[in-house]
Amino acid sequence: MILWIIKRDLLLAMRRRADVLTTLFFFIIVVSLFPLGVGPEMNTLRIMAPGIVWVAALLASMLALGRMFSGDYTDGTLEQMLLSPVSLSALVMGKAIAHWLITGVPLVLIAPVLGIQYDLPAESLMVLTLSLLMGTPVLSLIGAIGAALTLGLRGGGVLVSLLVLPLYVPVLIFGAGAVEASAAGLGFEAHFSLLGAFLLVSVVCSPWATAASLRISMG
Amino acid sequence: MLTANNLGFSRGNHKLFENLSFSINEGELLLVSGSNGSGKTSLLRLLCGISTPDEGEILWNGAEIRDLGEDYYRVMTYLGHLGGIKDDLTAIENLRISCALAGNEIDEGQAKEALGRIGLVGREMLPAKVLSQGQRRRVALARLLVTHTKVWILDEPLTALDVTAVDMIRQLLEHNLSKGGLVVMTTHQEMEISAVTSQHLVLS
Amino acid sequence: MAINWFKYASPATFYFLAGRMIPFFTVVAVLLLLVGLYISFFVAPTDFQQSEAYRIIFIHVPAAWMSMFLYLIMAFWAGIGLAFNTRLSSMVASAIAPTGAMFTFLALWTGAWWGKPMWGAWWVWDARLTSELILLFLYIGFMSLQAAIDDPRRADKAGAIIALVGVVNIPIIYFSVQWWNTLHQGASVSLVQSPKMATAMLTGMLIMALAAWMYSIAMILIRTRSIILERESRTAWVSELKEGVTRS
Missing domain, CATH: 3.40.50.300 (P-loop containing nucleotide triphosphate hydrolases)
Structure with a gap:
């Protein structure tokens, strides 16, 4: 059943490729703007790179949250999901996985290229990509709660940023921190285990909270 | 009751x-x-x-x-006045997905047959956005043909x-x-x- | 003797009960504040390291405590409201948020005032200050979400979810920021790390904290009363209340 939802959302994304690309280009543009703002000094940029890429990833993932439930809400599919004999949490999990595949994975794949813009060494590039790989699913899962709570509200898009960005802080700290730690020659394993722990906690808690939020927003 | x-x-x-x-x-x-x-x-x-x-x-x-x-x-089957029809999916895909959501998975043949019975012969593979209002409604109602609720x-x-x-x-x-x-x-x-x-x- | 607690859970009963309690808490808050300020500024000795500037902790520390307590209490009542569908507890939760946000802001503001003479900068990315800033964002998120929703029942429940999610996240955020801070700066001089705190200092701080509690209770009761009036404006007892006011 989760597979049905994932398959459907991927199919819809395929038929509306422009939406997927918008998020990706947003990410690329934000990351490319920073050197224009702070100057082309490579040593500064190298230090700032992990933070910039991570903040841009946070924003890109958040921007796409609006689409997570709004389409299903306006055409009535969400009502059908609420009334499905399959548990709503499972359906929500499927939606979050699809959201990650559509918005998170492209960011992970393009991140090494952007890292090169900032002259990151090979090891840092690898750690950056891995940290995004582990961190972006958490963003989709936490974001789903915010998207569900702001469903159908005026100014929901801005509101969702107020709700979820503060919750993204730990992922940002340990995601960017892993890259910095590896660049400083310290181990980054601790960062990765914490990112893994965040992922586990959000896999367990977030679908449940999102399902509750959807029932509240629809009821 | x-x-x-x-x-x-x-x-x-x-x-x-x-x-x-x-x-x-x-x-x-x-x-x-x-x-x-x-x-x-x-x-x-x-x-x-x-x-x-x-x-x-x-x-x-x-x-x-x-x-x-x-x-x-x-x-229980609920059909709201919003039919849950996705513009970008074909009639068959729409029907199969809404049935799957309702816990009643049907194959392509069954979906095609149901759509035929409700008067959408030849329209099965069209994306819902090109269908008329009444035809979209029929796609939504086709669920009633296959449901066991x-x-x-x-x-x-x-x-x-x-x-x-x-x-x-x-x-x-x-x-x-x-x-x-x-x-x-x-x-x-x-x-x-x-x-x-x-x-x-x-x-x- | 059994007390019927559900009687107090009715908004109408609470409205009148709160009305009688507010003057008491207000008076106690003012008295404690006066005593607390007197001790803080005239009785407590000058700190030999930080001289007079340290005296801001008498406001800063109680404010920081309150900001965190109030978030927990807010989430607690919001959660009760969600679980048991008790309208009054959700109203209390909504009433707590602005006071909590105010104390968070006060803690940040006084932190900056203390920071200028101590660190030479209005703002440093100290772990406590940063956590406090994120706490302010959480309060703002809660209030904005409730403000954006027209249907009060949905607002109550949605607020409860975000408050509970916030409560789960606060310790994670706090320890993340702590880790991030030690990684980047090493330990900085902390506002409350006085090696030996004089008894007068401690007394002053505790009295100020108590004053903050009393003030919060009074404010929350006042705000809950206005929320009750707004939500129950169509009920018979509020109409009677209105008639009584116009008649007298």
Whole structure:
């Protein structure tokens, strides 16, 4: 059943490729703007790179949250999901996985290229990509709660940023921190285990909270 | 048996209805009518469990539907006035996905057959966005052809349908009622449905 | 003797009960504040390391405590409201948020005032200050979400979810920021790390904290009363209340 939802959302994304690309280009543009703002000094940029890429990833993932439930809400599919004999949490999990595949994975794949813009060494590039790989699913899962709570509200898009960005802080700290730690020659394993722990906690808690939020927003 | 006891519901500060009680047995039809804004859709959303009443309770065979949750959804089909039809998916994909969501997976052949019966021959592979309003409605209603549920809660199922389609829906409803199903529907149109008993609820 | 607690859970009963309690808490808050300020500024000795500037802790520390307590209490009542569908507890939760946000802001503001003479900068990315800033964002998120929703029942429940999610996250955020801070700066001089705190200092701080509690209770009761009036404006007892006011 989760597979049905994932398959459907991927199919819809395929038929509306422009939406997927918008998020990706947003990410690329934000990351490319920073050197224009702070100057082309490579040593500064190298230090700032992990933070910039991570903040841009946070924003890109958040921007796409609006689409997570709004389409299903306006055409009535969400009502059908609420009334499905399959548990709503499972359906929500499927939606979050699809959201990650559509918005998170492209960011992970393009991140090494952007890292090169900032002259990151090979090891840092690898750690950056891995940290995004582990961190972006958490963003989709936490974001789903915010998207569900702001469903159908005026100014929901801005509101969702107020709700979820503060919750993204730990992922940002340990995601960017892993890259910095590896660049400083310290181990980054601790960062990765914490990112893994965040992922586990959000896999367990977030679908449940999102399902509750959807029932509240629809009821 | 679907029972409503002393239902009360309000939107914001506006009370839509209160002390509403009725019960529907197997093979019975409940027609809900009333002017716009009288709370027809709200009542149906309460009966299917999307919203919770402010007061009163809704029972399916004696148990609160909120507590039954997925056990109730297994025997119930709700068709809202939004059909859950995706513009970017074809008629077949739309039907198969909405059936899968309702826990009733069907293959492409079954979907095609159902769409054919409801009068969409040759339109199965078209994306829903090129279909007319009435054809989209038929795609949504095609679910009723393949579903195995007992309780049907239908919000304005006849909107945008032509005479032949209305007749088709009438037969479908009669078939479900004769099998011992329950139907609750809102409609503006007059329709002669032969049911064991049919009740008419007018909301003001 | 059994007390019928549900009686107090009715908004109407609470409204009148709160009305009688507010003057008491207000008076106690003012008295404690006066005593607390007197001790803080005239009795407590000058700190030999930080000289007079340290005296801001008498406001800063109680404010920081309150900001965190109030978030927990807010989430607690919001959660009760969600679980048991008790309208009054959700109203109390909504009433707590602005006071909590105010104390968070006060803690940040006084932190900056203390920071200028101590660190030479209005703002440093100290772990406590940063956590406090994120706490302010959480309060703002809660209030904005409730403000954006027209239907009060949905607002109550949605607020409860975000408050509970916030409560789960606060410790994670706090320890993340702590880790991040030690990684980047090493330990900085902390506002409350006085090696030996004089008894007068401690007394002053505790009295100020108590004053903050009393003030919060009074404010929350006042705000809950206005929320009750707004939500129950169509009920018979509020209409009677209105008639009584116009008659007298």
